[in-house]
Amino acid sequence: MTSPKRTRRLSRSDVDAIFGAFSAANPEPKGELDYVNPFTLLVAVVLSAQATDVGVNKATGPLFAIADTPEKMVALGLETIEAHIRTIGLFRTKARNVLALSERLIAEFGSEVPQTREALESLPGVGRKTANVVLNIAFGQPTIAVDTHLFRVGNRTGLAPGKTPLAVELGLEKIVPDRYRRHAHHWLILHGRYVCKARKPECWHCLIAEWCRFEPKTPPPKGTLPLEGDLPGEEP
Known part of the structure; x- marks a missing residue:
């Protein structure tokens, strides 16, 4: 049995482009849990x-x-x-x-x-x-919380491949530009939750598809027109 192919890490310029795209689409991402303090x-x-x-x-x-x-x-x-x-x-x-x-x-x-x-x-x-x-x-600390969505995105895209959540977290800490660290985990969690889904990633409207290492990209369902990439606000 052959071992699974390891995802190649992204270059620093690709990483900067990815987070620049996230920031442009959603400058102030928010968590989805309600709280008062x-x-x-x-x-x-x-x-x-x-x-x-x-x-x-x-x-x-x-x-x-x-x-x-x-x-x-x-x-x-x-x-x-x-x-x-x-x-x-x-x-x-x-x-x-x-x-x-x-x-x-x-x-x-x-x-x-x-x-x-x-x-x-x-x-x-x-x-x-x-x-x-x-x-x-x-x-407001620039920490990166790795849940199942972020773990998947970190590995699938090539941003921070790792076998454990800690490995992905530490990998992201090394490569995410400082100006994006505050919101990095929100962007990645939301992207994993609504676009880069576990069973069938919606690559046809992924705003970072051009830099993502995941192959083959998932085509849109028949009769669906490709959409401009964004970060949806709610479950489709």
Whole structure:
């Protein structure tokens, strides 16, 4: 059996062109989780593991209306938290983590969400990806959070081929120009979610197709006219 062909990395000029295209199409990309402050963002990201942002937002709207601080979340208690997030996968484990991290924030961080990856990762239910999302969105740090979409895009396009999420993250940190680092992970996640899809990437309206190493490019369905590349705002 022959080993799979390794994707060739992109040149620095190609990388610059890719992020320039993303920036021109969507200068201020936003995450799709609803939140009202760093604490609720942290909770939302913890709840989003193996769940859709849409599903999380449906559950957290009512929850955050009554518990937008660690103290209010602790006051709700485990059963009430579970009742609010019951529609989210693994809700019992996630409810325990939300309660425990709220208690830790009160006891060890003055009820404030910490602004370092190490401190965030010390909280229950918080891994590197969650920490990177919070640092980027809440505090404007140029971190790169690698989810399943970004991992796929990093490998498929040749931007940062890697066997693990950490390898892709570190690869992107090396090649993404500084002026694009703040929004890089949002552009790549949205691109993977809406265009560079897992089963059938929509190459016919991909705005970075001319630089992407993925072959063969997926043709449009019969009767579909090629569209000018963009970053759609919602699931087609």
